[in-house]
Amino acid sequence: xxxxxxxxxxxxxxxxxxxxxxxxxxxxxxxxxxxxxxxxxxxxxxxxxxxxxxxxxxxxxxxxxxxxxxxxxxxxxxxxxxxxxxxxxxxxxxxxxxxxxxxxxxxxxxxxxxxxxxxxxxxxxxxxxxxxxxxxxxxxxxxxxxxxxxxxxxxxxxxxxxxxxxxxxxxxxxxxxxxxxxxxxxxxxxxxxxxxxxxxxxxxxxxxxxxxxxxxxxxxxxxxxxxxxxxxxxxxxxxxxxxxxxxxxxxxxxxxxxxxxxxxx
Amino acid sequence: xxxxxxxxxxxxxxxxxxxxxxxxxxxxxxxxxxxxxxxxxxxxxxxxxxxxxxxxxxxxxxxxxxxxxxxxxxxxxxxxxxxxxxxxxxxxxxxxxxxxxxxxxxxxxxxxxxxxxxxxxxxxxxxxxxxxxxxxxxxxxxxxxxxxxxxxxxxxxxxxxxxxxxxxxxxxxxxxxxxxxxxxxxxxxxxxxxxxxxxxxxxxxxxxxxxxxxxxxxxxx
Numbered sequence: 175x176x177x178x179x180x181x182x183x184x185x186x187x188x189x190x191x192x193x194x195x196x197x198x199x200x201x202x203x204x205x206x207x208x209x210x211x212x213x214x215x216x217x218x219x220x221x222x223x224x225x226x227x228x229x230x231x232x233x234x235x236x237x238x239x240x241x242x243x244x245x246x247x248x249x250x251x252x253x254x255x256x257x258x259x260x261x262x263x264x265x266x267x268x269x270x271x272x273x274x275x276x277x278x279x280x281x282x283x284x285x286x287x288x289x290x291x292x293x294x295x296x297x298x299x300x301x302x303x304x305x306x307x308x309x310x311x312x313x314x315x316x317x318x319x320x321x322x323x324x325x326x327x328x329x330x331x332x333x334x335x336x337x338x339x340x341x342x343x344x345x346x347x348x349x350x351x352x353x354x355x356x357x358x359x360x361x362x363x364x365x366x367x368x369x370x371x372x373x374x375x376x377x378x379x380x381x382x383x384x385x386x387x388x389x390x391x392x393x394x395x396x397x398x399x400x401x402x403x404x405x406x407x408x409x410x411x412x413x414x415x416x417x418x419x420x421x422x423x424x425x426x427x428x429x430x431x432x433x434x435x436x437x438x439x
Numbered sequence: 440x441x442x443x444x445x446x447x448x449x450x451x452x453x454x455x456x457x458x459x460x461x462x463x464x465x466x467x468x469x470x471x472x473x474x475x476x477x478x479x480x481x482x483x484x485x486x487x488x489x490x491x492x493x494x495x496x497x498x499x500x501x502x503x504x505x506x507x508x509x510x511x512x513x514x515x516x517x518x519x520x521x522x523x524x525x526x527x528x529x530x531x532x533x534x535x536x537x538x539x540x541x542x543x544x545x546x547x548x549x550x551x552x553x554x555x556x557x558x559x560x561x562x563x564x565x566x567x568x569x570x571x572x573x574x575x576x577x578x579x580x581x582x583x584x585x586x587x588x589x590x591x592x593x594x595x596x597x598x599x600x601x602x603x604x605x606x607x608x609x610x611x612x613x614x615x616x617x618x619x620x621x622x623x624x625x626x627x628x629x630x631x632x633x634x635x636x637x638x639x640x641x642x643x644x645x646x647x648x649x650x651x652x653x654x655x656x657x658x659x660x
Contacts, residue, residue, distance in 0.1 A: 262569055268564055281559065
């Protein structure tokens with residue numbers, strides 16, 4: 175578990191984002207330290223996923239800044255004017271941030287192994303043999319050594335998601351983003367994906383996740399952030415957020431998971 | 440073989456018919472190759488280009504799809520000659536057919552790319568692939584699978600449209616049959632013969648297409 179002394183890895187300040195007239199993010203501040211597992215929780219529409227997508231520029235944020243290792247994501251400020259970085263620069267930043275999606279998004283025309291190798295060969299420039307070795311290592315680590323030649327359509331949802339995790343983590347990202355990665359899975363397949371995530375967390379990977387798996391969040395996260403209406407309403411250690419909700423909205427939100435959370439003890 | 444029977448007349452006209460067949464095939468293959476390559480480029484421009492570029496391509500695509508191919512062929516041959524641009528009839532025909540088919544293929548490619556799930560592009564971005572890499576390794580392979588059926592259709596149309604080159608004096612397969620008919624008056628037999636040969640060419644194309652579709656059936660979601 176990361177202490178508060180660990181180096182600051184991700185720093186978001188005053189991040190805003192609108193879709194048309196609808197302001198989704200109204201100034202998000204968030205810190206993630208190296209090795210930390212930070213969970214974003216909140217009702218749907220509270221902006222969790224949008225914020226996560228701003229971090230690797232799948233959405234463009236409007237004001238504020240997001241810094242990874244001190245370097246601003248997506249933009250540089252030149253004589254007070256914000257300029258978007260070039261395609262090559264943005265891609266290089268994205269390669270340092272892994273992302274796992276709700277809908278897996280494996281490349282359907284590639285086997286599990288090829289899915290993991292693509293970024294290694296084309297982005298990291300690794301020779302094929304080395305990329306294959308890394309891909310096999312990570313597929314083994316997520317329990318899919320015997321499925322590496324399978325195509326996505328030959329894999330279950332849980333297996334596809336584990337390949338997607340292997341694809342993201344094989345790039346050795348500084349930070350891994352998880353966007354509701356178990357929401358599209360049949361209930362009996364959720365556990366195998368959560369187990370892989372827990373294994374990664376233990377190995378010291380820095381993770382930022384949006385999740386509705388409250389039990390998992392409570393057990394694995396170092397820091398929980400409750401988002402409500404496009405702002406951070408409360409943040410702190412899981413015990414603090416789950417046991418001493420400061421607002422009626424958070425109490426109401428957690429109430430929905432009451433049975434699960436008291437079971438967690 | 441008796442003089443005046445169909446098979447005898449085919450034998451007499453064999454070199455002319457073979458040459459016509461060769462010209463039909465080469466005009467088809469050249470047109471398909473040019474139209475596919477440029478159609479792919481315009482289709483990508485139509486999907487991802489800057490707004491002014493998209494407008495330009497859009498104007499081209501809509502204009503060309505609205506003009507009869509025959510008019511394009513006549514223009515490419517006689518029209519360009521008026522501007523002292525002398526193009527041999529074969530090439531004038533190929534240019535006109537390609538110009539027409541590019542518009543169709545560009546529109547097909549755009550549709551194919553836009554029908555891909557957004558998640559594919561996002562996953563490709565997330566691992567750090569740049570635009571040209573996303574195109575090369577993810578978008579184009581997947582879109583190709585999607586547009587295979589309409590593309591095969593366009594190829595069959597191109598083969599049929601090569602018959603129009605006879606208007607500007609290209610002795611392609613249809614005209615070589617007509618020339619035979621002019622000697623032996625076996626009108627029905629030779630037109631039927633031509634119809635069967637075109638049918639066979641397009642049957643081969645559609646079989647090839649079906650085979651490709653099966654080969655890449657796993658490009659699905």
